[in-house]
Amino acid sequence: MQTETSQTGRVMAAIRARIEARALTTGDRLPSIRRFASTMGVSPSTVVEAYDRLAAEGLIRAQPGSGFYVSATALPPLKLARTATPQARAVDPFWVSRQSLDAEDDALMPGCGWLPPAWMPEAALRKSLRNLSRASTTLLTDYGSSLGSLTLRQLLIRRAAEDGLRIEPEQLMLTASGSQALDLLCRFLLRPGDVVLVDDPCYFNFQALLRAHQVKIESVPYTLDGPDMAAFEAALTTHQPRLYLTNSALQNPTGASISPQKAHRLLNLASAHDLIIVEDEIFADFEPEPSTRLAALDGLTHVIRIGSFSKTLSASIRCGYIAAKRDWIDGLVDLQVASNFGGPSPMATEIIADVLTGGSYRKHMEEVRRRLARARREAAERLARLGIAPWNVPRGGFYLWCRLPDEVDSAAIAQAALRQGVLLAPGNIFSHARTAENFMRFNVAQMTESKVWEVLETAMRA
Incomplete structure (x- = not known):
């Protein structure tokens, strides 16, 4: 079992990675203590200690009554973020992108942004x-x-x-x-x-x-x-x-x-x-x-x-x-x-x-549109049974932007699912204002495996 010290270090590393990757830049407000504790799977007191240590280092600054913000001197020269395990990285755009790109061929990825190989021409x-x-x-x-x-x-x-x-x-x-x-x-x-x-x-x-x-x-x-x-x-x-x-x-x-x-x-x-x-x-x-x-x-x-x-x-x-x-x-x-x-x-x-x-491309896209229409209907019906409702019924494409039940943090759901080998795309990675905490983007073409639904249902119940 991890010690409190190692958990604090993990939270600090996640914030540093965000800053190095420009997911957080000068003047940006850090995630709230409660929300980041949920994202990282630690106690709020651990996040408080991590933020206090980062403030002591001058990387972030505390603004009483408002929260913590990235300091003007925090940004290093532009470079790639440090490599880290999925659990050690914060749930940010780079977390989703890197897990998608580095996944094994048989990975389950309803959070990725492309069609399965079998759907391509x-x-x-x-x-x-x-x-x-x-x-x-x-x-x-x-x-x-x-x-x-x-x-x-x-x-x-x-x-x-x-x-x-x-x-x-x-x-x-x-x-x-x-x-x-x-x-x-x-x-x-x-x-x-x-x-x-x-x-x-x-x-x-x-x-x-x-x-x-x-x-x-x-x-x-x-x-x-x-x-x-x-x-x-x-x-x-x-x-x-x-x-x-x-x-x-x-x-x-x-x-x-x-x-x-x-x-x-x-x-x-x-x-x-x-x-x-x-x-x-x-x-x-x-x-x-x-x-x-x-x-x-x-x-x-x-x-x-x-x-x-x-x-x-x-x-x-x-x-x-x-x-x-x-x-x-x-x-x-x-x-x-x-x-x-x-x-x-x-x-x-x-x-x-x-x-x-060639004429094959037109036929390919016609077939893809038909398959996606069916996949959207089936996914929306199954998501509804979990209390997950589409914000919109799209005319086409492979995404469903969905609202989770109240008080359900999509980042926490994504972390839990990843531990079971399923990649999801939580709402706040899409929201600059960070107002999509209980939204999730689902790729309906990547949701045909029963394990996807089993893991999602288990994570939602937890």
Whole structure:
């Protein structure tokens, strides 16, 4: 059994890891003593002792009547967080990401952000790999062009035209991944101290990446048809943000999509406040019918479109893209050349283009949408028996954003489930304001194994 001293050290290590990873930055409030005690599975007195010791070291500071905050001198040079066991790490975005990425092949992961291997177009990918083996030596050995494969870019231009967005070839570039697309935009458009608006809740790695760029994050509540517009307008006036980052189609984690009315109002506000909107459309192909697209309404004046193929084709064959103003693309290409000496692997783009041009991709997505519709219904019914209710019934996609019964801490549930070999995604990793303590994001495609339900039921009862 662990001693109180080792438990205190574990809590201190978890806070240090958050600060090193930029999950907590200068001026951020630490989790409440009661909540963090529940997250770490220790007594409140242990957290009090850990916070007091960190305050004595100057890493955090106490503010009477308010709580503990990260000190201005706390942040070390940007580097990866220390390696730690799942139990020693705080339940933060890096905890979920690292457990997902490092899991064994047979791991149970209803908290991860991708489809199971059996749901992906394996036959089409293998066929494209065979075709690739007959490609020219140049494609197999050389760097790609600075903008990326013209063939794949032309395919993306045609796909954009289907939802009303006209893109010239010089307005579209390929990147090594969707995450790299966002990283390049942050490098190009932001400076430390700039303000960026995100939805609350939002995809947790948006927050992690923004913290790595040392910008200030402000969040706006997300509703069933888009951001809360009163809060959004107030945030523009108060914080004067440089960027707003969102999914307008099947928003992660809620599965909601923006309405046409809110989209028009949002673009009017962006124009009035010189706000740049980054619209990530990574889930667009999961919609049965296309919803409103900000980039299509705006014509790439104030909106930048990004996306990738990791959710629909393969997370192993990485490639992302950016559609933006031509002069911005010029600068972004220079930045990608400087940091990556070109775009994605020509072999990766050749495989993706080959799959997209065949009729198999359309059939694949039709089948995936049918399977997901069935999986969402079945998961929602089983979750209801545990007192877990979906916040929204999405039109598509593989997420259910759910409210747990009152007073149930989703982080504690996730810790308990992980000890039984099941990875869950608790609500507060998606909430910058940390107001989603009793929410959980479930990936319905990853919930077919009976053990998932047995572990979840046991954790909920406990």
